[in-house]
Amino acid sequence: MENNLNKDIIIRRLAIIKYLYNIGVQQSMQVETIAGFSILAFHDCAEMFLLLVAENKGKKDEVNFMSYWDKYPELTLKESMRALKDRRVSIKHKGQFPSKFDIEISRSTMTDFLEQNTPIQFKIEFKDVSISNLVSYENVKMYIDMAESNYNEGNLYDCIVNCRIAFMELLSTYELNKRKQYSINSLLNIGDEIGEDYQKLVGSDDRSGARWFEQVTKTMNKVREVLKITALGIDYRRYTYFETITPEIHVWWKDGGRDYEAMPQEYYERRNILKGVDCRFCIDFIIDSALKLQEFDYDINNILK
Template sequence: MQRLAFIRLLVQQGVDQAQFPAPLSAGSILTFHDAVEFFLILTSEHLGISVPERGKFTARFYDSLHPDKAGPVGVDLAGRIGIQRLTEQRNAFKHTAAMPTAEAVKQANIDTVQFFEDNTPRVFQTAFSDIDMVDLIPQPNTRVKLQQSAEQETAGERIEAMAWLVEAFDELLSTASSPSSFRSTPFSFGPNIHHPLAKRDVAKILRQPRDQDRRMPLRGASSLADEYVALRESVVSLQRGARLTALGIDYSEYWRFNSLTPGVHRPNQHSPAQISAAPEYSPDAEEYAYCQRFVIASALRIAEAMAHRRPPSWEA
């Protein structure tokens, strides 16, 4: 199932790439074809059918896997014309640098998604949309939170499902930016400000007995409090941006994730989450799927970054 989960993640990355403006959307052609090829190889392994190494891509797999040639263990795969079209676009792009048109990218998106929706149940007896990408996540606590999110989404509680995604991502970022037992992490960029003072309290602290002195700036304590709070908020934002960038997480993707998710506060692990969102907050299925993919991709990027966070051999 882990390889199926990877294939689904690859397809979703292709769908996201296809939405980019040209020429950035062109890369989706390669991603879609890689996902299809990975699926066909996995299918041949799953069914125990040998596929020739040479020959045209579509014919090699569709003919070799068909019951007419493979017998009772074979499978009649759907979408041959669409995959042939995708393969031609991929070969032209990869081998002759022929940039695909916007129409070709759109068609490749449709053909690929339809291929997986039709063929995954035929081969693996499960719907493509039911493949759980959570299996790819190496961090156990994050995986549990994403499973909780998926359960809430299945139950029709999408706002709660989004809240679990927020908690899963926050835990990922917190773990990655916390010092380890042997040295400070390169991803922290300074300590967190856990209990920031309210602006009015800062002004009270700054206000001195000579506050009424004519030589003092008018409302000086309040103005300085404004500047301090603005500076603090800027530093907190820059700190988070630096952490995301250092961990390999695209900030624009994070910005969309943050704009689609509610505010969440949980006093402790046994308390219900306190969710804050605008009254009209109602994310749709595509927005939920995007946020889920973002957390999964972030978990994989953070795992890669953390692999380098081990002590030198002479300190181990």
């Protein structure tokens, strides 16, 4: 008789598996040498899935990779997964890296395996498993879930809008409990934002150096932004791409909370091309950033008197 795990445990474990799967997919898209390491991620992902299957059936005895198909014959793609295992052995124990074709086959195999076996074993579609279950910030998770739903429904613009809002919520939430009493400035701020007070000294006349002051102001404010993002451990290269492909969002304070307003879709599409792959990138970027910040969080109110 099966000894089913708690549903919440299954959902969280599947979210971890999907996160690892996404890492493998991202690696597989890079240059061939780096892409080869995606085989290791896919194999680890498969092992975690098979272990969850066994635990859900009340069995925790260790078996080798291919023995799972003997114990649980309802599992599919046995020979394709054997080929994935062999590629992993070639990399890890023989130093032989796979070809780009083998990497693409492995990605396809892992995708098919998860999509076929998740509903069989856990009565849930793999596409419906949300990695947002790993995010502890509830308001951020809400917008990620909305973005995931938009993506699955083909509403690409709404997806990237909710991704941009999710990131804004993430930074705001993380900074909220890191402000000293009676201060609006977060401890994470790199100095103060520089305004346009220089105009009181030189006006707007370029002959008086107004252009130079303007350039210095913009540069220093950009440096503050770069330092803050990198200090938080967020990948700045991915951040710049995220900033480029997501629309401008205005924030309004309303009824004690924040209200967001994005530029109209037609304005956005005058200079941007909506692509599903970019939506997927944005969702993954938000989750990666949230998990990075969750690694070390604290409330200053628990430190200072």
